[in-house]
Amino acid sequence: DTGVSQNPRHKITKRGQNVTFRCDPISEHNRLYWYRQTLGQGPEFLTYFQNEAQLEKSRLLSDRFSAERPKGSFSTLEIQRTEQGDSAMYLCASSFLRQGALGANVLTFGAGSRLTVL
C-alpha cells in the first residue's frame, strides 16, 4: 500500500476557472476527509465521507465547492469559478473506523494539492 495519494500536486489556474483534485485513500479505509490549509494555519475541515456517503460538510464551504466519493474508494474535490481566496493546500486524509465502534480515529494524510489562483 502506497498510502494516501493526491493529484495533482500543484495547480495554477486563473480566477474563474474550475479545478478538480483527486484523492486515492488507503484501500481498506472507509473514511475520507478533505481539509484546506493556508500559511500559518492548521488544517481546516471541509468535508468527510464514510464509504460513499458524505456525512458532514463545513458551513464555511461555499456552494462553489463540491466533493464526491462515488464508489467509496477515490474522491474528487471540485472548485468552480475559483477565486484568489481559494489559494491554499488541499489535504486529503483517510482512516478506518467502523460506525459505532470505539477507538481513536487516526488520520493518514496525503501530500496535498497546492492551488494557486492568479
Added chain:
Amino acid sequence: AQSVSQHNHHVILSEAASLELGCNYSYGGTVNLFWYVQYPGQHLQLLLKYFSGDPLVKGIKGFEAEFIKSKFSFNLRKPSVQWSDTAEYFCAVTVNTGGFKTIFGAGTRLFVKA
C-alpha cells in the same frame, strides 16, 4: 462550536532543552485527542493519541502528552529536544457529532538550534 487552541505559534529551543507545547480544546463531550507533526517537506503524521485510559500517553521519538479533562488540555512534552525535532506540531481533537470530525489547532512551529 468546537475549537482547538495552541498557545505558542513559534518556539525556538536549543538542543537538550525541555519542551512543552500547550493545547486546549472546547467541547463538552467525549473526545479523542491527538498530536500530529509535520517535518520539513513531509506529510502530516501522527505523533501520539489519547482515546481512553491512562491520561499520560507516550508517542514516537520520546514525546508524551497529558490529558487533563478538568482543564480541557492536552499538552505535549519532551524532556530533551533534538535538532531533528524541528517541525510543525498540530494538536487535534476528534468530536462525535453524529460522525467523527477532527479539528486542528493552528500549529506550533518548533525550531531547535544545534
